[in-house]
Amino acid sequence: MKITEIRLGMISVPLRVPFKTALRSVSSVEDVIVEIHIDTSAVGYGEAPPTGAITGDTTGGIIGALQDHIIKTLVGRDVDDFEDVMRALNKCIVKNTSAKAAADMALWDLYGQLYHVPVYKLLGGSRNKIVTDITISVNDPEEMARDAINAIERGYDCLKIKVGVSPELDVARLMAVRKAIGDKACIRIDANTAWTPKQAVKLLNQMQEKGLDIEFVEQPVKAHDFEGLKYVTERSYVPVMADESVFSPEDAVKIMQMGAADLVNIKLMKCGGLYNALKIASAAEVYGVECMVGCMLEAKVSVNAAVHLACAKQVITKIDLDGPVLCSEDPVQGGAVFNEKEITVSSEPGLGIQGIEGIRYLD
Ligand SMILES: C[C@H](N)C(=O)N[C@@H](CCC(=O)O)C(=O)O
Numbered sequence: 001m002k003i004t005e006i007r008l009g010m011i012s013v014p015l016r017v018p019f020k021t022a023l024r025s026v027s028s029v030e031d032v033i034v035e036i037h038i039d040t041s042a043v044g045y046g047e048a049p050p051t052g053a054i055t056g057d058t059t060g061g062i063i064g065a066l067q068d069h070i071i072k073t074l075v076g077r078d079v080d081d082f083e084d085v086m087r088a089l090n091k092c093i094v095k096n097t098s099a100k101a102a103a104d105m106a107l108w109d110l111y112g113q114l115y116h117v118p119v120y121k122l123l124g125g126s127r128n129k130i131v132t133d134i135t136i137s138v139n140d141p142e143e144m145a146r147d148a149i150n151a152i153e154r155g156y157d158c159l160k161i162k163v164g165v166s167p168e169l170d171v172a173r174l175m176a177v178r179k180a181i182g183d184k185a186c187i188r189i190d191a192n193t194a195w196t197p198k199q200a201v202k203l204l205n206q207m208q209e210k211g212l213d214i215e216f217v218e219q220p221v222k223a224h225d226f227e228g229l230k231y232v233t234e235r236s237y238v239p240v241m242a243d244e245s246v247f248s249p250e251d252a253v254k255i256m257q258m259g260a261a262d263l264v265n266i267k268l269m270k271c272g273g274l275y276n277a278l279k280i281a282s283a284a285e286v287y288g289v290e291c292m293v294g295c296m297l298e299a300k301v302s303v304n305a306a307v308h309l310a311c312a313k314q315v316i317t318k319i320d321l322d323g324p325v326l327c328s329e330d331p332v333q334g335g336a337v338f339n340e341k342e343i344t345v346s347s348e349p350g351l352g353i354q355g356i357e358g359i360r361y362l363d
C-alpha cells in the first residue's frame with residue numbers, strides 16, 4: 001500500500017449562472033485535481049478550489065504546496081499507517097488548507113478501498129441520504145426573487161441567500177425573495193463578512209421584525225472579529241453561524257468557548273480535510289453546537305468527500321453542498337448521486353469516485 005506517485009491536473013466546469021457573493025464573483029470552477037497512486041492499481045482522488053478571497057489559496061499556491069511539500073512528504077509512505085500519514089500531511093506545511101484537503105480526501109479514498117468500506121461507514125455513519133440547500137447569488141432584489149422561484153421549481157425547499165453587496169439593499173432583497181416564494185422554502189442568509197457588528201444587529205432585527213423568518217445568518221462580520229461575532233450573536237434574534245471565522249479545530253474551540261456563534265460551518269477547504277473536520281465535529285458535540293457542512297464553489301470530487309462526512313456525523317444538522325448542482329456539467333464518474341436537493345452517498349469502497357473526464361495533467 002505504498003504511495004508510488006501523485007499526479008496533479010486541472011479541471012474546468014462552467015457554472016449555470018455566475019456565482020456572486022460579497023467577496024467574489026465567478027463563472028466557472030477551475031480546480032486542481034490530485035490523484036494518489038499506490039503499488040496496487042488503486043487510485044485516490046482529491047480536488048482543491050482556489051478560493052483566494054476566503055482561504056488565501058490560489059491555483060499556483062495549491063500546486064506549489066503540493067509539489068514542494070505534500071508530494072515529497074507522502075510518496076513512499078504506506079497508506080495503512082494512516083495516523084502517521086495524516087500527521088505528516090498536516091505538519092509538512094502550515095496553512096494551505098485547500099492543498100491539504102485535496103491530499104487528505106485522496107488518502108481517505110485509498111484507506112476505504114484498502115478495507116473495502118465506504119468512508120462514511122468507516123466513520124460510523126448510518127444515513128446514506130442528505131438534503132442540501134441551494135445558493136441564490138447576490139443581485140438586485142427582483143433578480144434574486146426570480147432566481148428563488150427557479151430554485152423552488154427545481155424542487156429546493158431551503159435557500160441560502162447571499163447578501164452584503166450594498167447592504168442598504170439587503171432587507172429589500174430578503175423581502176422580495178420571501179414575497180416571491182411565500183412559505184415554500186426556508187431561508188438562511190450569508191453575508192460573507194460584509195457587515196459591521198452594529199449594522200448586522202440592525203439589519204437582522206429589521207428582517208425579524210418584518211417577519212422574514214430567517215433560519216440563521218452565516219458570517220455577518222469580518223473573519224478575525226470574534227468579539228464582533230459574539231456581539232451579534234448576543235443581540236440578534238436570528239441565530240449566527242461562524243463560517244470564515246472557523247478554519248481550524250482550534251478556531252472552532254475558541255468560538256465555542258467564547259459563545260461567539262450559535263452554529264459552525266465546517267468546510268474541508270478551510271480545515272484541511274476530513275481528518276481535521278472530524279476534530280471540529282467532535283468539539284461541537286462536546287460544546288453542544290450544531291454544525292453545517294458547506295463547500296466552496298467546487299465540483300463533485302471534493303464535495304463528494306464532504307457528503308461522506310455529512311452522512312457520518314449526527315452533529316451535522318445542516319447541509320450546504322450545492323457546488324455540483326450550481327455547475328452546468330459533471331465531469332466526475334461515480335461518487336455521490338446529486339438529484340437536485342437529494343444527495344445519495346456512494347456505497348462503493350472509499351469515496352467511490354471512478355474517474356474524472358477532461359483532466360489536464362500538469363506532468
Ligand atoms: C457554494 C456554497 N453554497 C457557498 O456559498 N460557499 C461559500 C462561498 C464559496 C465561494 O466563494 O466559493 C460560503 O461562504 O458559504
Ligand SMILES: [Mg+2]
Nearest residue numbers: 190218219243
Ligand atoms: Mg458562508
